[in-house]
Amino acid sequence: MSDTNAYTPPAVWTWNKDNGGKFASINRPIAGPTHEKELPIGQHPLQLYSLGTPNGVKVTVMLEELLQLGHAGAEYDAWLIPISEGAQFGSGFVAVNPNSKIPALMDRSGTQPVRVFESGAILLYLAEKFGAFVPEGGAARAECMSWLFWQMGSAPFLGGGFGHFYAYAPTRIEYAIDRYAMEVKRQLDVLDRRLAETRYVAGDAYTIADMAIWPWYGALAKGQLYGAGEFLQVQAYANVLRWTNEIAQRPGAQRGRMVNRTWGEPASQLHERHDASDFDTKTQDKLG
Numbered sequence: 001m002s003d004t005n006a007y008t009p010p011a012v013w014t015w016n017k018d019n020g021g022k023f024a025s026i027n028r029p030i031a032g033p034t035h036e037k038e039l040p041i042g043q044h045p046l047q048l049y050s051l052g053t054p055n056g057v058k059v060t061v062m063l064e065e066l067l068q069l070g071h072a073g074a075e076y077d078a079w080l081i082p083i084s085e086g087a088q089f090g091s092g093f094v095a096v097n098p099n100s101k102i103p104a105l106m107d108r109s110g111t112q113p114v115r116v117f118e119s120g121a122i123l124l125y126l127a128e129k130f131g132a133f134v135p136e137g138g139a140a141r142a143e144c145m146s147w148l149f150w151q152m153g154s155a156p157f158l159g160g161g162f163g164h165f166y167a168y169a170p171t172r173i174e175y176a177i178d179r180y181a182m183e184v185k186r187q188l189d190v191l192d193r194r195l196a197e198t199r200y201v202a203g204d205a206y207t208i209a210d211m212a213i214w215p216w217y218g219a220l221a222k223g224q225l226y227g228a229g230e231f232l233q234v235q236a237y238a239n240v241l242r243w244t245n246e247i248a249q250r251p252g253a254q255r256g257r258m259v260n261r262t263w264g265e266p267a268s269q270l271h272e273r274h275d276a277s278d279f280d281t282k283t284q285d286k287l288g
Contacts (some may be wrong), residue, residue, distance in 0.1 A: 022168045026086050031098065037090030042077030042274050045109035049079050049093060050102045052261030052269075054155070054215035054225075055119045059103045060273075061211050061256030062123055062133070067276070068252040071130045073109065078259045078273040120152045123208040133208050144202040147209035150190075155216050157183045158225075167226040181232060184220075188237050191217055195239035199246075210247060215257070218244035255279055 015029050041047055046063070050056040066074035081087045081102050088100045097104035097117035105122050107114040107129075116125045127134035135141040162180035165173060191213070194201060202209040216225070221240045223229025235241070247253050258270040258279065270282055 019170075023084075026083060026088075031094075031100065032089075033091040033094040034086060034089040035091070037087075037092055039090070039092035039096065039106075040077075040079055041106075041108075042079070044075045044077050044274075045107060046074065046076035047079070047106040047108065048076050049081050049096060049104045049106075050260045051081050051083055052257070052259060052263075053102065054159070054219060055101075056103045056260055057215035057257055058119045058212050059105065059122050059126075060259035061215070061253050062126055062208065064256040064259075065211070065250070065252035066126065066130055066132060068250075069132055071132065074126070074130060075276075076273070080260050080262070080272050082262070118152075120148055120212060123148070123212055127208050133206065133211070135202075135205070135207070140203060140205075144207045144209050147194075147201045148212050151209070151212040151216065154187050158187065158216060158220065162228070163226045166228055166231070185232060188217065188220070188232070188234070188240060192237040192239045195243045200243070206247075206250075210243075214244065214247050214253070218247060 018024060039047075039049060048059060048063070050059060052060070060078060063074050063076050063078075081093065081104075083102060087093065088097075088102060093104065094100055096106055096115045099117060101117070103117075103119055103122060105116045105125070107116065107125075116122045124134070135144055157180060162177070162184045165176040165180060169176070191201070198204065200206050200210050201213055217240060219225045220228070220232070221234045221237055221244045223234060229235070258268055259273045260271065261269045262271055263269070270278060272278075
């Protein structure tokens, strides 16, 4: 490994707006809104503001799985937040999520609206609200919570770490890619060993832990994330692949993966979702 381009940090860091690669235009060292824009509100109590990235897919899968179970109160409007255009910095979105990240949820079913942000928090909120996809207590609940928070702690190394330096950084840095590739493979091995013991991540039941992990590590195992499947030899993780394929057959997971998706095959995209019939009408319109 060459150190001819070694970087020496200055005594005081300053923001270089042009140094950020693909996402330079939306990354900044301060919080808060950049412009005034109210969020739209649809007809359902649950209002989701999101994009079909892995973090967004977690929540749409959860909502579709709840509807599949018959929880009519889980009907929702899913509004598209195009983060590449800076929509997450509008005043309305920042009021729902001061961290300016998707997804963000407003629950208007009660006397006072409730905001929920961070994907793991939204999954847990919905699971407790509807009494589904989370064990009630004891060791089973502890196991589910442990794997849910494993995902929340691990995925930044996959996305912001490996994904950024492998796919998006303006300069490919051998040390950074090697460091994060090693960590991602370790995470896949953790998951593969666990799934050698159990059908689902937290045990025999499908839970919010699976919904949190599947959009990230399932997509990775199928070679659908960063084009890095061959590089990471994901086919070696047979138990992860078995679990991934099983979840992919669930109707709720199939529908949830489509919502707020703006890339890929036209039939796989449903930019916004305001009614269950949107899956039939809007996707067929695009195909036509």
